[in-house]
Every structure is written in C-alpha cells, then in structure tokens.
Amino acid sequence: MDHHLLGKYLKGEATPEECQQVEEWLQNAPEDWVDAFMESQEQAGEPLPPLEKETFTARVMQRVRPRKNRWLQVAAVMAGLLAAGWYLVKPGKVKPRELELVDISIPANKTGRITLPDGSKVVMNAGSRLQYVRDFEGSTRAVTLTGEAFFDVSPDTEKPFIIQAGALSTRVLGTSFNISAYPGARRLTVTVLSGKVSVTDTLSSRAVTLLPRQKAVFLPGSASLAAETVAHPENEIAWQQGRMTFDETPLSEVAEKLSRRYNVHIVLASGRLANCRFNGEFEKEPLDVILRMITRLTSTRARREGDTVYLSGQGCAPAN
Template sequence: MENNESIKILFEKYLADACSLAEVRLLLDHFNKTEEEESLRELIRQQLAAPVVQNTETDRAVDAVRDALMKKIISKKETPLPRSKPLTFQQWTRMAAIWFLLILSAGTVFYFYRNPSEMFSSTGGKDTHVQMISVSTQKGERKEVVLEDGSVIWLNAVSRLTYPEKFGKDVREVNLAGEAYFEVSHDNERPFFILSGKIRTKVLGTSFDIKAYSEDKTISVAVLTGKVQVSNSESKDPVLLIPDQRVLFDKTKGNFLKETQIQASSLITWREGKMQFRNVVLGEVITSLKRNYDTDITCNPALMNCPVYADFEAGTPVAKVLEMLSVSVGGSLANLEGSRYYLDGKGCP
C-alpha cells in the first residue's frame, strides 16, 4: 500500500532537488502505475497553486533541459491542467520537473544530469548503472532480505524495502515503509542510512527495529545492539540511541520522545510470528492484527484506548486472539460473518 503522505513529501523533495537515488526510484515506481495518474495530477495542481518567489536569474543548464523537455511534452497528448492565468517561469519549472518523473522512465536523465555522481557506480574503472530492488510483503507475510554487504533485514507484514543492488563506496542507503528488523554489517568507511517517512536513521553496524507504517501516528526506532542516530529535516540535533532504548517520532507534532529503559528484544518477536503487547492501547493492537490476519476487525470507540498486556504464539487463530482480547478489556466479541469481527463494550475495566 503506497503512503500518500510519504509520496507527497518525496515529491516536494524532488522539486527541491533533495531526493536520493532510492527516493527517485520510489517515485518512478509509484507514478508509473496507471491508477496513480490522478494522484500525480493532484500533486501538479497543488504545486502550481503554491506561492513562488520570482527570480530573474535563470540557470542556463536548466534552460537547455527545459527547451528539450518542451518538445517532448508537446508530442504527448495530455489534457492540460486548468488555470486562470499564464504560468510564471517558476511555475513552469515546477511543471517541467513533474513531467521529468514520467519521462525519466523512457530514458530522460534530468535528475542524473543535475546529480551525475548518483547515476553510476564505479567498478574497476568502468561505469555501471545502479539497479534498484524493491521487496514487499502482504498481510501475514514476512521476508528475509540479504544485502550485498552482508546486512540482513527481516520485513514484517505489509512492508516495503527499496535498496540498490550494489552500494556505492561512500554510503549505504535504503528506504523503508512499514516495519523491519535490521542486522547491519559493520563498515566504518560506509555508514548505513535508512529513510523511513520523515525520519533518517544512521548506523555503522548494529541491530535495531524500525516501525514506520503510514497509518500509525508515530515512527519508532528501537536498538538491540550498537548505536544509532535518528533525525529528521527539522531537528537540529540527532537522537542517539544505545541498546534497550527507543525513540518515538510524532508525525503530527514533528518531535521526538526518547525511552531509555525498554526490553528491545520484545519488540522483534514478530520475526517468529509471535505477537507481544505491553501497555499498548486496543486500537493499535487491532491495527497490528489487521496487518497479520486477512480479516476485518472493528471496535466500539469506548474500548479503543484500553491498555492491553498480552502474548500470542505464532499460528494462534484470529478468533482466539480476539476472544482473549475481549475478555481482557471487559468486552464481548461478535463474529459478524466470515472473517468480520466486532469488539463491543462499555469502556475499560
């Protein structure tokens, strides 16, 4: 499932020429899907409506690329976007950048024209194109991914990992949507970066868990071994984490909350298909169950904030899990039909 908020953020970073190679590939994968055409059109409308700062100085290189792009756009039979007045140069440049996302897949190299060092990696003196790989999981599915540097990543359900087939000589960078447990090979010369939504995690060699689902209110990073640094574009100082520490990033407020005494190993029991909840509100537990079971679960709003303490072994039927949860919060379970369930109750006990 694509995260519309994350795509919008990447789109804005692209227009600001701040995207990494992995992020550009992610945008291309997203907008190359037929069903995402309207999504792209809406982002175009938003960008054209955004205020711009007039600048009389134009980059000759951009002018040249813009002229070449005009010929390509004219040849395409696309419905023009409605507008009440002619586009300013700044708006036209935004439009050009947007169209490059589509034309890139056909061979245009605007992004790499402005960032040539990111398009190729050097192998024995010969330049080779960087191949991006994307691995995803469905509901109830988990996958193990081994990177070329020996790092191992376990993807939880409904997650996606995008990474280069071969890392460069200076940095290792991947993009995560969802949840994953990382065991990163130590390399002092090449730090390892994980981009997940609005945050960036930097490591040299360690093991940790990142949970960054689009529907969750927070993004969490928990460390089992080693050290990691977590930051976002608005924070001045990164948050440093050591074993059994976790940081929660509030996506709405844009701030970090550091927890210094946790049992980090309890957060990765999902690797074995187990589920462990410690003082987690029922609403979040239900969201987790939906990712792990192909089922529809609804709940009385009065129960959504009830705290849950529970452990479930791998393979436990969803009906049994829900029955135990209903008892723990003083509610009742109704099986509506097929795989649809409803948890009812008056409130937390």
C-alpha cells in the first residue's frame, strides 16, 4: 500500500476512488501493517519520537482485537489512529509536525461543558470521553466520542466537523445534535435538533441524512442503521439539566442509563424483561425510589447486592 495514499485516507483527504482502494486493501491487510507504516516513515527520514511512537502503537493496538468481522477491526484501527493524534506532514517538510492530543473524561454522576478550538460547544454526559487534536490541525475538525454528548457546532463550510462514535461517523458543517454511543450499549443514536447531519455506519458504509426532529438508530447486534422521527427531541437532551425522561423506553435501556447515572450495575434476570416498556421522569430522586417505581409499574422485583441490582420477574412479550 502506498503510504502517502494511506495518509490521505487517515486524514480524510482521499477521493472516493482512493477510499475504495484503501478499504479493499484493509480487508486483507497484514496484522503488522501499523509497524510497516511507521517503519516506512523512519526510512523516509520522518520518524516519530520514541515516546510518541510508543503512545501511537499502544493506542492503536489497544483498539485492535481479534473479531469475526474484519470490518470491525478496520473501523477500530481507524478510530485508534484518530484518537492517537495521528501527525500531519506538510509537503516540503523534513520532519513530521507532532500534534498534541486533548483527552477529556467525565466521571460517573457528573456532566461537563467544554468549548472546542473552533468555538463549538459540547456538553458531555456522565462516563463519557472526548478526544481530539489540539487546534484541529488538518482539513477536518475530527473528534472521537465514547459515551454521550450534545454538540452545538460552529459553522465552517471549508472544514467539516466529524465525530467518530463507536461504529458511527457523523459529519456536519454547523448544527446542534446529541450522540449516545456508550460501549456495550444495545443501540447507538444521533438526534438532530437543528441543521442537517449525515450519519454513516462505518462497518457497512450505509448512511442516512437527518433533519431536525429526526434520529439515527444503530443496533450493533444486527448491524442495522435506520432513521426515525422523534416526537419530543428535547427528551434526548434532558440529561443536561440532570433529568432522565423515559417514554415507552425498553427496560434494558432504562437499566443502562440508571447504571451510568448511579454508578451501579443493573442486571435483568431474563431476556423477556428487556421487552418491558417504562414511562417516567426523574431528576434528583435516589436510586431506591426509582427502583420502587419501576418494579411497581413493570411487575418486577429488585434485589441489591453492593453495587449490583438484580431485576427479576415474568417479563413482557416482544412488541409487534
């Protein structure tokens, strides 16, 4: 593989034809391609400093694990390269210009507000992480999100804003939207409040375009991506005010959100419980109060052992 072309692809500067060429190569790329790429840079007189090279390799390989689906590994490598703060080389430069990676994490039961280098505003939910290259070097404004965040992106028609969140890549020019993509979640969502965004499943290259009051839903289990209308998009960002709003929400999703909010692990005793739907709104109520309401409305029982809560009961039939 031409490493100059690979570099263009990683920076989002490749043409569609070049992207296809790189992606076809990546499907059967050798496992040591990262080492080969870095060795080529050294041979060209543009080596990475030892510490940065160590960090680069560690962060890339941390995200590359054996998987049945080769495309999952490719997507993980791409996310790893972005999160590692891949450096840029300007034409005519002898040495690579090192880029500083900004890494922001929000602890459980907290939210955080930050302003990005371009003036874009981000509100991060509990247990979330945001990574980007300081000053947004390159032709795009690229960030990697783990968890959930609300973005209010400053317009810039010359420099698209791209968020890599799990298997979803969201591309915008200037708009406001919410992304929820926690590791292990049963579904990943992108909800638009203003403007227009394009959401792509990086594993299959399927894409949907969203307008206000629309949501993209990606199900990792079935690798399906679809767009749907949202009746109350404000509910998607209620967490910014410390509120949790559930509207016919599957009990499995309720359990995930409560686990993150209260830093516990809520376990459903059977798959049928995941089919149950729950309605309610909470703000500062203790977890025990919320659990009592859930058990009463869903005919379940709750048993707590330390930081683990077990929900059991007959469950519900799948929705038609």
